[in-house]
Amino acid sequence: MSRPTFRFxxxxxxxxxxxxxxLYATVIRFTQGLGASTNLSDKFPWGxxxxxxxxxxxxxxxxxxxxTATVHILNIKxxxxxxxxxxxxxxxxxxxxxxxxxxxxxxxxxIWHPLIMRxxxxxxxxxxxxxxxxxxxxxxxxxxxxxxxxxxxxxxKVIRTILIPLVILGVILSTLHQSSLGTxxxxxxxxxxxxxxxxxxxxxxxxxxxxxxxxxxIFESSLSAKHFGxxxxxxxxxxxxxxxxxxxxxxxxxxxxxLANRHALKLAFQRSYETGFFWLEISLALxxxxxxxxxxxxxxxxxxxxxxxVLVVLGFITNRMNVSITGFEGxxxxxxxxxxxxxxxxxxxxAAGFALFGLAVKYLPIFPEHEFASEPVAETASAPAxxxxxxxxxx
Amino acid sequence: xxKALLYDSTxxxxxxxxxxxxxxxxxxxxDDAIAAEEFQSAHKLTNILTRGDKFMRRLCxxxxxxxxxxxxxVGALKKTALGPVTYDPAKCMGCRYCMVACxxxxxxxxxxxxxxxVQKCVMCPDRxxxxxxxxxxxxxxxxxxxFGERDELIAEARQRIHDNPGKYVDHIYGLEEVGGTSxxxxxxxxxxxxGYRTNISKDPLPMLTYQVLSHIxxxxxxxxxxxxxxxxxxxxxxxxxxxxxxxxxxxxNGGKR
Numbered sequence: 001m002s003r004p005t006f007r008f009x010x011x012x013x014x015x016x017x018x019x020x021x022x023l024y025a026t027v028i029r030f031t032q033g034l035g036a037s038t039n040l041s042d043k044f045p046w047g048x049x050x051x052x053x054x055x056x057x058x059x060x061x062x063x064x065x066x067x068t069a070t071v072h073i074l075n076i077k078x079x080x081x082x083x084x085x086x087x088x089x090x091x092x093x094x095x096x097x098x099x100x101x102x103x104x105x106x107x108x109x110x111i112w113h114p115l116i117m118r119x120x121x122x123x124x125x126x127x128x129x130x131x132x133x134x135x136x137x138x139x140x141x142x143x144x145x146x147x148x149x150x151x152x153x154x155x156x157k158v159i160r161t162i163l164i165p166l167v168i169l170g171v172i173l174s175t176l177h178q179s180s181l182g183t184x185x186x187x188x189x190x191x192x193x194x195x196x197x198x199x200x201x202x203x204x205x206x207x208x209x210x211x212x213x214x215x216x217x218i219f220e221s222s223l224s225a226k227h228f229g230x231x232x233x234x235x236x237x238x239x240x241x242x243x244x245x246x247x248x249x250x251x252x253x254x255x256x257x258x259l260a261n262r263h264a265l266k267l268a269f270q271r272s273y274e275t276g277f278f279w280l281e282i283s284l285a286l287x288x289x290x291x292x293x294x295x296x297x298x299x300x301x302x303x304x305x306x307x308x309x310v311l312v313v314l315g316f317i318t319n320r321m322n323v324s325i326t327g328f329e330g331x332x333x334x335x336x337x338x339x340x341x342x343x344x345x346x347x348x349x350x351a352a353g354f355a356l357f358g359l360a361v362k363y364l365p366i367f368p369e370h371e372f373a374s375e376p377v378a379e380t381a382s383a384p385a386x387x388x389x390x391x392x393x394x395x
Numbered sequence: 396x397x398k399a400l401l402y403d404s405t406x407x408x409x410x411x412x413x414x415x416x417x418x419x420x421x422x423x424x425x426d427d428a429i430a431a432e433e434f435q436s437a438h439k440l441t442n443i444l445t446r447g448d449k450f451m452r453r454l455c456x457x458x459x460x461x462x463x464x465x466x467x468x469v470g471a472l473k474k475t476a477l478g479p480v481t482y483d484p485a486k487c488m489g490c491r492y493c494m495v496a497c498x499x500x501x502x503x504x505x506x507x508x509x510x511x512x513v514q515k516c517v518m519c520p521d522r523x524x525x526x527x528x529x530x531x532x533x534x535x536x537x538x539x540x541x542f543g544e545r546d547e548l549i550a551e552a553r554q555r556i557h558d559n560p561g562k563y564v565d566h567i568y569g570l571e572e573v574g575g576t577s578x579x580x581x582x583x584x585x586x587x588x589x590g591y592r593t594n595i596s597k598d599p600l601p602m603l604t605y606q607v608l609s610h611i612x613x614x615x616x617x618x619x620x621x622x623x624x625x626x627x628x629x630x631x632x633x634x635x636x637x638x639x640x641x642x643x644x645x646x647x648n649g650g651k652r
Contacts, residue, residue, distance in 0.1 A: 035506030042436060042503045045494040073622050075629035106489020106504065106511045110469075114490050117469035123604050124492045126611065164626055172618045176611060186603045187462055187496045204606055220466060322628035332500075 017353050022348020029103055037341040041334065048338045051324040052346050053100030055181055056317050057093055058131070059205075059212050063220075064090025064138060065174035066213035068306035072167045074116045079240075079358075081233050084145060084366045085224055086217050091138040091246040092356050096248050096349050103345055123183045130177035137170040140168065145364050178209040185323060193327040195278045200254065201323075207251045208285070214244045215312035220357075222306040227377075230367055232252060238299050245293040277318070277326045285315025397459075398478040398523055399545035400532060401552055403581045406449040407564060409443055413531035417441045417454075420519060421528035437505045437514040441531060444589050448581035449582075451589035452540065454531075455480065455516035455567055457577035460599035463493035463502055463515075471513075478545065478577040479518035487513060498573050498595055518577060545577060552581055561601045566593075574599030 015291050029037040063086040071079045102108040115129040140159060147156045149199045159166075182205030185192055198204065218237050225232040259265040268278060298304035325336055338346075359368055411430055418425035421578035423438050431438055457480045464472040464480060471486035472493055486594065493513060494502045505511035519529040527533070532542035549570060556563045568580035572595050580586070586593055 031509070033507060033509045033511065034504075035508075040506065042494070042506075043500070045491040069622070073626045073629070075626070104490075106491065107487060108489075110486075110488035113486060117471075119465075119467055119470040120599060121465045121605055121608065122468045122470075122492075122616075123608060124466060124490055126470055126608060152502040164623075166527060168622045168626070170620055174616065176614070180608075183604055183607050184492070186607065187600050189600070189603065190498060190592065191495075191500075199603075200512050241593060362541055374645055 015355060018344075018347045018351035021344040025344035025348070026103075028341050029345065035207040036107060037339065039336060039339045039342065043332045044328070044334045045334045046324060046328075047336060047341050048321075048325070048346055049100060049104035051321050053104065054097055055320040055324055057097040057349075058178065058181060059098065059209050059316060059320060060313070061093025061097070061176060062091040062174065062209035062213035062214055063217040064093075064141070064213070065171050065178075066210050068141065068167045069171045072164060075172065080234055082217060082221050082236055085220055085361075087126070087138065087141050088145070088357060088360055088366055089216060089220050090172060091135075091142045092353055092360075094131065094135040094138055096353055097131065100345070101350050123180050123187075127177050127180045127184070130173045130180065134173040134177065137166055137173060140166055141170065143365065149364050164284060166201070174209075175206060179203065179206040180206050182323075189329060191331040192323070193274050193330050194262060194267060195259075195274055196323045196327040198258050199263065200258050204251070204255065204258075207247065207254065208319065209249045211244060211251060211285075211312060212316045214240050214247065215309040215316075218244070218305055218309035218378070219313060222302060222309070224361065224367070225302075228361055228367070232302055234300070234302060234305075237302075237305055240309065241293050241299045241305050245290055246307075248286055248290050248293075250310070255282075255286075274322075274326060274330065277322050281315060281322055282308060283315070284318055285310050289315070397476065397545045397577065398542065399548050399577045399579055400454075400518070400529060401410075401541045401543070401548040401579045402452045403539050403541070403552075403555065404449065404451050405581065405583050407443070407452065407539050408537055409445055409450045410536065411443050412512075412534045412536065413452065413540055414439070414441055414443060416530040416534040417516070420522075421611040430603060435501065435503055435515075437503045437512075440514060440516040446584075446588055449584050449588070451582060451586075452580075453589070455518070456499055456572070457516070457518045457597070458573055459575040459577065460573070462496040462498060462573070462600045465601035465604065466492045466496040468492070475520060477520070477523050478517075479523055480577075481517050481520045482513055482515065483608070484512040492646075496600075498592075498600060544578075548579055552579055555581065563644055568593075571597045573597075 025037065033341040034040060038047055038049070067083050067086045070076050071083050101111065105111060114125050115132075119125050141163075144159050145158055147159070179202035182201035182203070185197065185201055186199065189197055218240055221233060221237055224230060236306060256265070259268065268275060289311045292298045292304060292311070293303075298308060327334055414430060415425050417423075417440050418429070418438075421440060423440070430441055433442060433444055435442055435453060441452060444451045444453060457474075457478060459474070461480050462473065464470075464474050467487075468490060469486045469488060471483045472480060473483075474480050481628050489511060491504060491513075494500070494504060502513045502515045504513060519527075522529060528542040529540075532540045535541075541551075543551075549567065552567045552570075556565060556567070562583060564582050564585055566582075566586070568582070568591060569576040569578050570585050574597070580591070582589075
């Protein structure tokens with residue numbers, strides 16, 4: 001797709017617009033403060049910079065731990081071909097979450113304080129530590145791609161040696177903070193609407209992070225295949241689609257059992273502001289994707305698979321927004337809608353994510369065809385179904 | 396040992412001198428416009444509400460086991476042994492989790508400032524440490540806000556309810572709410588009239604998160620063992636293949652050759 005001359009395509013214009021608006025909003029945020037740049041108030045202290053940039057950001061990066069566990073721990077090698085783009089997505093995700101935090105924190109220059117001022121009773125403290133450590137782990141998991149590019153064999157060898165402990169650490173840290181983002185809300189039983197407040201919040205956040213991790217892997221592989229003109233790893237993605245249905249099923253059963261046990265299920269059939277958002281979330285995240293993905297016809301169709309994955313991602317974005325915004329509107333008596341500056345910053349961060357992904361793919365060996373012979377296991381594994389006969393013809 | 400405030404709304408005359416004394420104590424502005432504001436904010440840490448001929452005071456409850464101090468990642472908010480829940484702006488990084496977590500929605504933020512602080516009544520910790528009353532209790536002309544030992548104030552509140560049948564709602568607000576608070580309230584009309592929630596938990600809320608968090612130290616070695624074990628088991632096939640001198644390929648490819 002590399003063109004010799006720079007041309008303004010539609011998406012490039014969108015990208016430039018988002019960056020420009022985001023930069024303008026950045027100036028407002030850091031010269032006039034949170035009050036002027038957000039619709040936050042004493043009654044509604046957390047908005048989309050927490051809901052989307054942090055809660056959704058971390059969730060959307062969950063493919064990293066899901067797939068490294070699948071490939072390196074469960075030893076399912078045929079998934080290896082899609083592990084690099086997934087780690088790239090995760091690493092970019094966490095870097096952008098940390099970046100976005102600088103906007104939301106009232107005093108961003110104190111962001112390092114949890115390092116030395118520790119409160120082990122605080123979920124936020126635990127999340128801060130896990131995110132910090134896991135971003136480091138992801139940087140290390142990502143580093144071989146950069147090291148290979150510059151052919152630095154010695155550090156590459158070091159990373160390969162510690163890879164398994166690193167992956168295990170990454171999975172543990174992810175399990176902890178993905179669930180802890182749900183634990184954050186356990187302390188507000190009277191403030192959060194019963195659709196979303198549950199003692200099982202940490203479990204819901206963790207299971208849905210796995211679902212979104214799988215869906216994001218399908219999403220980003222499909223998009224890359226189209227955009228960069230690569231061959232789609234359809235058999236691998238189909239298999240992810242199958243696992244995704246099971247995870248969604250488990251989540252759905254847990255969710256509705258919990259609603260029933262807390263006698264909140266009847267609320268779902270009463271007209272209210274929250275009911276609409278609840279069913280929107282359930283339809284997008286569970287009902288539609290499950291109906292689609294149980295059908296072999298849909299799973300084996302790249303477009304169907306992609307569409308279902310997008311639904312899951314949108315569904316759980318709705319879920320995180322509901323937990324952190326919709327669910328609080330009743331008890332606070334405030335209808336929160338983000339100011340343009342809040343949307344502009346979030347838009348810029350999303351645009352930056354896509355752009356950085358594109359740059360990384362352009363300059364680094366992200367996709368399997370670039371993979372060097374120094375990783376023989378990956379080569380054999382990345383060639384299921386179609387090509388292996390030819391590749392191993394000389395064996 | 397622990398100090399507290401007892402506010403008896405039936406004694407209050409609504410003079411708002413406590414509001415003014417509080418502003419002075421905390422170096423905050425106070426004028427007629429601010430006096431008319433019926434809600435707490437970053438510049439008004441306590442307020443007297445008026446409903447007909449009834450008054451009620453609102454301020455930070457200074458909980459015995461405060462949610463805000465529990466959730467603060469950097470320990471900027473702290474419950475002191477004497478009773479006040481204090482705030483250290485130098486530690487605060489502005490995550491505002493305290494505002495989300497507080498069951499009474501008390502902490503307020505300086506939204507208009509570039510280097511904002513959380514603001515709330517901190518029960519005059521310096522004065523209390525010197526053995527003095529809080530500024531609001533000292534100024535109160537009728538004794539509606541009374542400072543003292545928590546245990547003694549509870550006994551006194553019970554006595555007042557007992558001695559004046561029908562005068563009070565039979566409830567000391569803050570005795571049991573979220574595990575008890577350092578501010579105790581008496582009222583002639585239901586507390587809901589003034590926005591005090593009465594469906595509030597009797598247990599301290601920080602336990603809800605801590606009972607999850609406290610399992611983390613156990614989870615880490617366990618998770619490591621399980622994941623390491625699974626890795627060890629799933630990679631056995633390759634070890635066997637290597638030992639037998641075959642190349643460690645997947646079953647699928649091996650079958651095809």
